[in-house]
Amino acid sequence: MKLIYSFMLILCGLALINAQQTFSVEGTVQDFHDKTMLENAVVKIGGFTTKTDKKGKFSFDRIPAGQYILIAKHPDCNDYTENIGVTQDLHLTITLEHHVEDIETVTLHGNHKQSGSVIIRTLDKTDIERNSTENLGNLLSKISGVTALKTGNNIAKPVIHGLYGSRIAILNNGVKMAEQEWGVEHAPNVDVNDFGHIDVIKGASALKYGSDAVGGVVVLEPTVLPKRDTLMGNIKLSGISNGKGGEISANVAKAWKNQWFVKSGGSYKKLGDLYIPHHTLQNSGAEVNSFNFSVGNHGFMQGFDISYSGINQEFGIYKGAHLGSPLDYYKAINFGQPYFLDNFSYDITNPKQEVEHHIAKISAYKRFENFGKISFQYSFQLNRRKEFDIRRGELNELPSMDLRLITHSASLTHLLERANWSIESGLSAGFQDNYPNPATKARRLIPDYYKYDAGAFSVFKYKFNSKLNAEAGARYDFSRYDAYKYYDGKDWNEKFANLFPQFFVMESDSRILTRPILDYHNFSANLGLNYKPNNSFEFKVNLSRADRTPNPAELFADGLHHSAAVVEEGDLSIKKETLYNATLSMIGKFSVLKGLHVEVSPYYIISDSFINQVPTGFESSNRGTFPIWSYQQIKARMFGVDADVELNILDNLKWNTSFSALKGDDLTNKEPLILMMPANLRNSVEFKLNTPKNLYIRVENESVFRQNRYPLRNQSIEFIEDGQVRNEIVDLSTPPSAYTVFNASVGADLFKNLNVNFRINNIFNTEYREYLNRLRYIMPEPGRNFIVTLKYNF
Secondary structure (H helix, E strand, C coil), X not given: CXXXXXXXXXXXXXXXXXXXXXXXXXXXXXECCCCCECCCCEEEECCEEEECCCCCXXXXXXXXXXXXXEEEECCCCCCEEEEEEECCCXXXXXXXXXXXXXXXXXXXXXXXXXXXXXXXXXXXXXXXXXXXXXXXXHHHCCCCCEEEEEXXXXXXXXXXXXXXXXXXXXXXXXXXXXXXXXXXXXXXXCCHHHCCEEEEEECCCCHHHCCCCCCEEEEXXXXXXXXXXXXXXXXXXXXXXXXXXXXXXXXXXXXXCCCEEEEEEEEEEEECCCEECCEEECCCCEEEEEEEEEEEEECCCEEEEEEEXXXXXXXXXXXXXXXXXHXXXXXXXXXXXXXXXXXXXXXXXXXXXXXXXXXXXEEEEEEECCCEEEEEEEEEXXXXXXXXXCCCHHHHHCCCEEEEEEEEEEEEEEEEECCCEEEEEEEEEEEEEEEECHHHCCCCCCCEEEEEEEEEEEEEEEECCCCEEEEEEEEEEEEEEEEEEEEEHHHHHHHCCCCCHHHEEEEECCEEEECCEEEEEEEEEEEEEEEEEECCEEEEEEEEEEEECCCHHHHHCEEEECCCCEEEECCCCCCCEEEEEEEEEEEEEECCXXXXXXXXXXXXXXXXXXXXXXXXXXEEECCEEEEEEEEEEEEEEEEXXXXXXXXXXXXXXXXXXXXEEEEEEECCCCEEXXXXXXXXXXXXXXXXXXXXXXEEEEEEEEEECCCCCCCCCCEEEEEEECCEEEEEEECCCCCCCCEEEEEEEEEEECXXXXXXXXXXXXXXXXXXXXXXXXXXXXXXXXXXXXXXXXXXXX
């Protein structure tokens, strides 16, 4: 019996020894693109963890036999996960996606450690959510060097370093928007609720987005979904006191571990007549709704997505902007005599604009181990703009302008990365079809035209050492307009008949039909350096030259632009615009209190062919009295500075300040440039607590100085008063006074999934006017506004 027990104990011991058998697991972690070994990568096998050495090697000596989940992580890389069985000694080669140095891609997030010489400012998800009821132009105005060109209080478009319109590219989920952006009152057709991150790239350094972006690029990126099985989303409800309206939005997304995803969202916003200090402005309401949907699979080696977004906007144009007589216009401009105030209403009547914009996109990419990454994208855009004027009888129901713009765009890019260098190259092509509907029975501001585009670019980036990086890029673009346009016979013969006889088609009564075919060859180049001598200082230098094709308004505009309340005159003889831009950024980090960050960025822009728009006269008709704004080509110079300071006073108390100043000169006419941003100073203090969770209190102040440099462009106007013909000067030049505005906000998580945010804009109900508001002559900016937003996350 003892022998039997002894034998059984030996068998159990052998089984126990076999069950606890261990093996060694070793290997390397390397970069997918150039096979560089990655140091300090974290490798986990079950509950065992180690790091790679300088040669990218790792090892585990005693891993018990069994099934495990292997995870490898490295800063700025996507995690690597794999199921492994340990039944013997293993040697593994792990490849990580270490491609954060994609040159100027639209995923330059966070603190932009790898952004090179590109100068970027960011609005993160928190910034967007706290100001989700604002339009894009007003939201971006919170960034130094960026302001908004406005037409009234609802319509705003971004201005970067004094440049706006077609000089600024807006990337909506990777698609360069084509939305008749030439109009000063054509606000970007986007809903900020759709995005989790917004980057502003200052200057003409982002060549991959096209040569037109001589002023900068606004990159709108949706929230990146986690690569795991999850359902997530949110519902937001906002109440807005100014306009007595509100907004509701919802977003939902489903993601799977196999990297498939589907998401959708939408919003609706309604405002009545807007409140200015002590009054409301008749017909200044707005109604906006949007919808988006996307589906795809974003794996490491390959991926694709299909997406759609659409937005409909209806904006009332303050009735006081469309005055019926020259006398009323003279009194409104020179004496501030108010018209069409109070009588609040939600109705939006003429004059107004209705705009819809649709984007459909398909994109795909594939990585090759030794060849790099190939990406393809095709997008379709439809922009439909209707502008309604105050007209008589049945014509009042017809839009005065009805434009349909269809845009097809395609691009193919290649990215190759190595240890110390990378190169990105690409080809692009586009086609536009603009159709102004003749059923309006009004003179067409912009004619029928086809536009053809083709381009090629290449950007090379080289890392000399850990302190110095350089990049250089070049781009060529070809553009062709093929238009059909009628001119008054007198205007054609006086201005263009001798210059462009080949464009003549036929004469009909006093009108001349022409077919302008205009070709443009544009060359752009960029050189940048990024020097970081230590962790406390960093210097960025960027030099660029960029050609821009004139936009349709600059070439063809001819008539009343109803929403802008001006008559516009283009010039067929305008040539391409060439800008030279130099930008320097100096960044310092100092151990003051809990940390001080300072960045100063001076810039200089010069052009011998700058396209400028200035007031040149008045036109009176049965539709009212309007100033004439004409496009001219001049020699111009602009220089300015942006400065940002962030001081962490305590762990939970932060102070931010920013200052921007800009000086622009029309060297041809020896006068200041018109519509240059006044100097401004912004300050904010934010205090955070964890009880209740994510509680913050923020106070903001914005001071805008008076613009003392402006051209004298006053115009004479003739009218009859008391039976006498009078000729008076209308002051279209003098800028408004300086002003200071205070805002405040507070927010917290009330419950696990419920967040509340309360904001007050213009706390003291200050009456002020903005120099960059084209309707500043007849109306001030909005008064006090209370906004409360409830957000439920799931």
